[in-house]
Amino acid sequence: MKKTVRKTAIEIAAFILAVVTAMLLFGCAPEPEQGEIINAEPANGETVPILPELLRKFYTDYESPGSADMLYNLRDIYKPIPVKLSWTCEGGADYYVVGLSLNKDIDITGSEGTEYFVTVDNSVEAIELFCGKTYYYRVFAVRGEEALASVYFSFKTEDYLRTVSVGGVSNTRDLGGKTGTGGKKIKQGIIYRGANVDGVTKQGKVDFLEKLGIKTEIDLRTGTEISVFHKNINVVSVKAPMYTDNSMGINNPDYMPELAKEIKVFADPESYPIYFHCAIGRDRTGTLACLIQMLAGVDQETIEKDFVASFFSEAGSADGALPSSHVNNLRNIFKFIDNYSNGSRMKNLEKFLNDIGVTNEEIKAIRANIMED
Numbered sequence: 259m260k261k262t263v264r265k266t267a268i269e270i271a272a273f274i275l276a277v278v279t280a281m282l283l284f285g286c287a288p289e290p291e292q293g294e295i296i297n298a299e300p301a302n303g304e305t306v307p308i309l310p311e312l313l314r315k316f317y318t319d320y321e322s323p324g325s326a327d328m329l330y331n332l333r334d335i336y337k338p339i340p341v342k343l344s345w346t347c348e349g350g351a352d353y354y355v356v357g358l359s360l361n362k363d364i365d366i367t368g369s370e371g372t373e374y375f376v377t378v379d380n381s382v383e384a385i386e387l388f389c390g391k392t393y394y395y396r397v398f399a400v401r402g403e404e405a406l407a408s409v410y411f412s413f414k415t416e417d418y419l420r421t422v423s424v425g426g427v428s429n430t431r432d433l434g435g436k437t438g439t440g441g442k443k444i445k446q447g448i449i450y451r452g453a454n455v456d457g458v459t460k461q462g463k464v465d466f467l468e469k470l471g472i473k474t475e476i477d478l479r480t481g482t483e484i485s486v487f488h489k490n491i492n493v494v495s496v497k498a499p500m501y502t503d504n505s506m507g508i509n510n511p512d513y514m515p516e517l518a519k520e521i522k523v524f525a526d527p528e529s530y531p532i533y534f535h536c537a538i539g540r541d542r543t544g545t546l547a548c549l550i551q552m553l554a555g556v557d558q559e560t561i562e563k564d565f566v567a568s569f570f571s572e573a574g575s576a577d578g579a580l581p582s583s584h585v586n587n588l589r590n591i592f593k594f595i596d597n598y599s600n601g602s603r604m605k606n607l608e609k610f611l612n613d614i615g616v617t618n619e620e621i622k623a624i625r626a627n628i629m630e631d
Contacts, residue, residue, distance in 0.1 A: 295406070298411045303392065309339060309416065309418055310336070313570050314416070316329050323580075324581075326569060329570070333572055334571045334572035336423070336428070338421050340385040341413070343358070343381060343382050345381070351399035351400055352378075352400050353376060353377065353400050354378070355375070356397050360391055364394065364395070364410070385423075386420070386423065388434075389417055389418060389419060390414075390435055390443075391414065392412055394411070395410070396408055396410055426455075427455050427457070431451060431452065432449070432450055433449040434447065436554070436561075437556065438554035439555030439604075444551070444629060445628055445630050447470075447531065448532065449524075449530070451534055451535065451543050451546075453535055454537050463487070466533065470533070472531050473531055473532070475494070476520055477496070477534075478496060479542070480497055481497040494520065499516065500545045500587075501587040508549075514614040515614070517614055518611075525619075525621075538568075538574055538577070540574045548561050552592075553607060558589075569581045598610050
């Protein structure tokens with residue numbers, strides 16, 4: 259039997275309600291009291307890693323695609339590192355309830371936006387947290403009819419990249435967390451990119467539908483695939499372009515209607531969260547990811563690093579290509595946009611999207627949907 263159980267706010271509310279109801283029958287409902295949970299870690303705002311060592315080294319030491327070549331190893335190293343929360347409680351407890359949130363508002367009865375853990379141990383592990391965010395957590399020690407509440411502890415996650423683990427699917431990561439126009443960041447938890455889902459496991463389907471809450475799948479392959487999710491989510495299938503100046507380039511008129519179709523999905527607020535993919539999650543997927551990030555105002559180096567990160571997955575490195583041999587394909591997208599008209603990169607991008615059928619209203623809606631306030 260597992261000692262630690264992760265619970266949502268709704269589940270924890272039901273759990274605590276059941277405990278409280280039972281105790282009320284005996285006239286002893288628990289009321290949390292402030293007390294000292296000592297030696298909690300992490301605490302006091304310290305920064306913690308969430309990426310595996312090799313992927314974190316890529317982000318911290320990146321100088322050029324050639325520097326990524328040195329780390330390239332044809333296997334998937336995407337599995338995120340869990341953040342271990344531990345504490346000591348004088349006198350012990352029958353069990354502990356731990357609330358973890360981006361907001362400093364955590365109650366034992368179930369606070370919105372809080373993830374809860376129930377454990378008899380003095381530690382829990384939180385995984386797939388957002389990157390570059392300050393998290394707060396609070397420990398409740400339950401002893402019979404009493405509940406002792408700790409003070410608030412906090413930590414910050416490293417601000418590099420958020421990878422996610424989905425059973426049977428490779429190269430899966432969050433497109434959010436990157437800084438764009440006006441210092442605003444792309445929201446996390448609403449746009450995911452990766453490889454095809456043909457081999458998704460039973461648990462992987464749960465990961466997509468329940469953990470990530472995916473509502474829309476954009477399949478960028480041939481436009482004819484049948485989704486493994488059937489009617490559980492909205493599926494948009496397109497024959498997508500990739501890069502420029504090739505038979506499938508974004509500057510090929512034959513592919514422009516399909517490019518407009520995939521971009522327009524992001525204008526509908528009901529589409530989110532979105533998962534988009536091609537076969538290996540690198541080329542057609544990388545092209546769409548590049549354009550969406552450009553539209554948000556993310557700088558070229560950051561977009562390039564996001565692109566190169568695909569080579570650290572099993573799918574993204576399946577053909578044996580090196581980052582340095584492919585990054586110029588991505589850079590050619592920037593060159594194409596820069597030379598498209600005589601305005602700034604952003605103005606040229608907007609004009610290009612207008613010319614292929616994406617309206618200014620849709621561009622505005624996309625930004626409103628994906629950028630933090």
